[in-house]
Amino acid sequence: ILNVEQSPQSLHVQEGDSTNFTCSFPSSNFYALHWYRWETAKSPEALFVMTLNGDEKKKGRISATLNTKEGYSYLYIKGSQPEDSATYLCAPHNNAGNMLTFGGGTRLMVKP
């Protein structure tokens, strides 16, 4: 079982603020890192799948970076909007595993 940590656990920001979260994971046998966004009463939605050290991915105002050597990934949201309010989950996938191991998530609340 992988030890995956996300910080902060929760975050309150004002509309328009930019913010970032951290995901830490074991770097050995790394295969891929998944970021999901989970809004209340909806299905977790895949944001990014990242595999290479130094990967940077972007989707609208959300972007992510990956460092597989030191075992961390950052998720950035530029100009947060109320609709960004959700729990953001990261899940590394190692070579041996068949399942995703999720961190505890970062719960983001954006106030209008």
Added chain:
Amino acid sequence: DTGVSQNPRHKITKRGQNVTFRCDPISEHNRLYWYRQTLGQGPEFLTYFQNEAQLEKSRLLSDRFSAERPKGSFSTLEIQRTEQGDSAMYLCASSLARHNEQFFGPGTRLTVL
């Protein structure tokens, strides 16, 4: 809607009762996963199927839990003699292959009174 669906969305039951949840994955996906999520935690892996074969089970899956995927399509998760500690969100996901993106259903929220 061609995504992953789960039924029921909510289930309230009394301690000691049996419950069964259903998951319908994306039709061409041969891998199906069950996860459980409790308050303040991320989803935790329970079990997964490749086609109809159940290939891995977590230690979280006690003998009161059983999962099936009889024809390699939909899956059921049954919990016998429910306990209050079973109260959680039960999520199902499917994927095309081992390291591919997993697509999640909306979950079944179980409350055991």
